[in-house]
Amino acid sequence: MKTVLLGPQRFRTTVGAVIRTVAPEGAVATVTAGWRDRESDTDELDATLDGRGRHLHLYSRLAEPIATPWTNWRDLLAPAAAGAR
Numbered sequence: 001m002k003t004v005l006l007g008p009q010r011f012r013t014t015v016g017a018v019i020r021t022v023a024p025e026g027a028v029a030t031v032t033a034g035w036r037d038r039e040s041d042t043d044e045l046d047a048t049l050d051g052r053g054r055h056l057h058l059y060s061r062l063a064e065p066i067a068t069p070w071t072n073w074r075d076l077l078a079p080a081a082a083g084a085r
Contacts, residue, residue: 016048
């Protein structure tokens, strides 16, 4: 597994060339950091990656637990704690 960190791709798209060099085949995990409401707007990125992108949707995954009132966090974490035993 290789990790590549690229900057903004809006005005100068380099992701396609870089990924073809570093990982010529297989799925590519992507993080659209800072997009918030546009996190799922990945059509251009998908096209650049030839459909190989697997978007992690980190903002939306984080937003739900943060919006959960503190009193419910114990219930939210209970299944994970039970699996750790």
